[in-house]
Amino acid sequence: MSLTIIKPGLLDTLQDLGRPGYGGLGINRGGVMDRYAAQVANMLVGNEVREAVIEIHFPGAQFLFEQNTLISITGGHFNAMLNDEPIPLWHPIVVRKNAVLHFPxxxxxxRCYLAVHGGFCVPQWLNSYSTHLKAGAGGFHGRKLEKGDEIPFKESSIYFAGLLKPGKEFEALKWGVDTGSTYLHPNEIFFIEGNEWEQLTYQSQKAFLQDNFTVHPFSDRMGYQLKGVDLHRSANTELVSSAVSFGTIQLLPNGQLIVLMADHQTTGGYPRIGHVISAHLPKLAQLRPSDVIHFIKTDITNAEQLLIAQQQELNILQRACTERLNSLYVKH
Structure with a gap:
């Protein structure tokens, strides 16, 4: 069985944690923008973290569930509802057949993430379920989801109807996730110096650290364009194109900045003045056009410690979710 798109959203695609290892062929990693939220969504329904999820942008699609299943929704808060009843984020939720999910x-x-127990049954492209829109490959036919699309689920032996109370269309299970530490101070983004940081003039370095920058409306999955004070280098020498990554902060010729996101190109020739630390990429991914960013410089040691702490939290969470779900299946 499956879910069906009864009304398309702005940009809803199947994504996973991406396809690393193909940068040398000019194929970026891609994948979800908020890797933390996507991993947690899968954990809550008992999946491996690399299973495909649906990445949803507002306004989101409307989904019809054609079987009883277990779902979770994480990430951005779009007031998710099942049959016009609000449902909680960051919780596992048992859904009855023919229920409709929408985001009013x-x-x-x-962006938010929808995971279903077992995952979505779609083919992989280069070892990943992620949709590569430029190549028209991966995900569901290499494109965003449209009205009438039916996305099949992988098989499950769990009888979810036994977890539903009579007359109820869904049941939110009793546990959830506290994400306070991951998204705390959402506008404060830590970065480490890039290769060309020292090429900035002293005044530009000072302005970058003291001033705020605003996310431009033209921002997308490839990059966030930022509006702020013009920054300058001491000498405008040409650079050889070099590897870039999710979170690289580049200085454009007009003095403005761009932060590369999940669908970034594999190389770039603009000065790399900094890199957003991996632990803060989830916060960055949830910023919207007109939101403000204040960059705070840190070092590699602190960046590594924050990432390790975040990964340890995810490991603990995965074990806890597995134990909870296993006890539930045994009980019923």
Missing amino acids: KLQNGN
């Missing part, structure tokens, strides 16, 4: 109101964040 933006509360905060820029």
Whole structure:
């Protein structure tokens, strides 16, 4: 069985944690923008973290569930509802067949993630389920989801109807995830110096650290264009194109900045003045156009410690979710 798109959203695609290892062929990693939220969504429904999820932008699609299943929604808060009843984020939720999920109101964040127990049954492209829109490959026929699309689920032996109370279309299970530490101070983004940081003039370095920058409306999955004070290098020498990554902060010729996101190109010739630390990429991914960013410089040691702490939290969470779900299946 499957879910069906009964009304398309702005940009809803199947994504996973991406396809690393193909940069030498000019194929970027891609994948979800908020890797933390996507991993947690899969954990809550008992999946491996690399299973495909649906990345949803507001206004989101409307989904019809054609079988009883277990779902979770994480990331941005779009006031998710099942049959016009609000459902909680960051919780596992048992859904009855023929229930309709929709997202009527933006509360905060820029994208949310829908996971289903077992995952979505779609073919991989280069070892990943992620949609590569430029190549028209991966995901669901290499494109965003449209009205009438039916996305099959992988097989499950769990009888989810036994977890539903009579007359109820869904049941939110009793546990959830506290994400306070991951998204704390959402506008404060830590970065480490890039190769061309020292090429900035002293005044530009000072302005970058003291001033705020605003996310431009033209921002997308390839990069966030930022509006702020013009920054300058001491000498405008040409650079050889070099490797870039998710979170690289580049200085454009007009003095403005761009932060590369999940669908970034594999190389770039603009000065790399910094890199957003990996632990803060989830916060960055949830910023919307007109949101403000304040960059805070840190070092590699602190960046590594924050990432290790975040990964340890995910490991603990995965074990806890597995234990909870296993006990539930045994009980029923």
